[in-house]
Amino acid sequence: MSADVWMRGRGRQRGRSDGELALGVLWALWCWRLELVLLAVVVLAERGVASAMGDTVAMVCVAVVAAAGLLASQPRRLLLRWLYVARMRRAVGRAALDSGLAAHPWSVPRVLAACPVAAGDRVRVRVGRGRSLAELEARAEELAACLRAREVRVLRETANASEGTMLVVRRDPFEGVSPLRWPLVEAQEFSLWDPIALGVDEQGDALSVLLPERNVLMGGEPGAGKSAALSVLVAAAALDPSARLWLLDGKLVELAAWAPVAQRVVGTSGHEAIEVLREVQAEMDARYRELLARGLRKVGREDGLPLHLVVCDELAFYLSLPDRRERQHFTELLRDLVARGRAAGVIVCAATQKPGADVVPTALRDLFGFRVALRCNTPQASDTILGQGWASAGADASTIPGGQRGVGLLLTEGDRPVPFKGFYLDDDDVCAIAERAASKRADAWLAGAAADQRDNDVSGLGVTRRWRSRLSTNTMRTQARWSRSCSIAPRTSSSASALSARSARRGTAGGRSGCTARSTPSILRAASAAPSTQPSRSRTARC
């Protein structure tokens, strides 16, 4: 009796393993279906030709057709793409089985598409009924080991909970990458209402930020690339003739080149920084009154009202001013702009090394919607910029290798921080853009004057003169203020000679200042040549 039961058990077991074997064979055939179909087509064609013309001719025909197909770039690319997708489908399926994600071949995630990207492979998957992407995320470590990759990341889709993207990270896409040129470097004009290309992500796609209604906080260790990232945003605003730029530069040199296109540029003077913020605050209040009068709740692109970009490099410098009252006043004004500026079209972009609560009050820091964490020393510093918990969730700017300048994590509203490498504008690019932007702004101002002239039916020459004089007064005022703030820190003779040596090497009249001399409109040139606004020791004299 017991032998009978044992025999029946063995029989059931054998039946089950036969079934599993058949399933495995069927699945293997299904996985290799593309290759098998291609092979079958070749064999059938060869046999067909062989039956009519003989084996040798058939072999030659097949070889010629295959060679022609492989030499033509379009069919070759198509074939390689199909084979790549088929390979990824098999790899993901096998990894899902081996990692325990799927119990049997028919429940592995379905690969919808795959393509190679800078970091490795990007695979779009759909999980089966009753499964979730969370299970895929939970098995990411095991999947990465099975796929022989550094890491597997699962990016969810907002529209469909069953579909997502698996990023199979095989290499560091930013390692050894030379500085990336900003795509708008040659642009004549740009609208600050459009997304600004900030850099490229791990998949090699451009990463953009839309500034209206947002504020940006950047942080990172010294030399990580904060000022370089800020300069991309400033360049975009400069190329928009309608945008108003307010620049605060605790290091004097980072934003100096943009003086000709800025409403105001402030250096190390706390008093002047407060004055500028007050001016922007007055603009903001006036804008709200205007919106009220127009019956609007916020500024829109179609309203024709200019956006104001307030850029503050070395935020910690201003928030640690020696005078306590100045410090508090500055903090309060900046907090007000960040808090209320959104609907009025006031955008604040600030950069600092470590925005810890001891330097940047949390009441101010937490208001910034967009965060950019460039390389940090510790996971805690990374969390200080991005927000608590991101480092332990895998978004940690302290894991960025030391030599990678301009690489960081971008956190936009609600999303997970995205690794990226920022575009870089070298000194010559900055000069060229500032020049072009200055001349565009001059043209826009003159066009406005001409329109005024037509409206008022006044002699064109008189109005143009009036606008020219207003324009040069404005430029002179900006430059004179900037000169005064720069003269607080006069250059020593050795640093001055080093700077002039650098300028001579670049073939300009003096550092970034060479900018204005080349193609700035005559009005601006005249303004910058005015002896009264050119103290010999100031950097503005050269800008």
Ligand SMILES: Nc1ncnc2c1ncn2[C@@H]1O[C@H](COP(=O)(O)OP(=O)(O)OP(=O)(O)O)[C@@H](O)[C@H]1O
């Ligand atoms: N996106 C980038 N691509 C390539 N190189 C970059 C990039 N960003 C910065 N660098 C390099 O790193 C250097 C330092 O950059 P930057 O001055 O922006 O750093 P920082 O974070 O502002 O430093 P600090 O805190 O001292 O002001 C630059 O001079 C440049 O050589």
Ligand SMILES: [Mg+2]
């Ligand atoms: Mg800097």
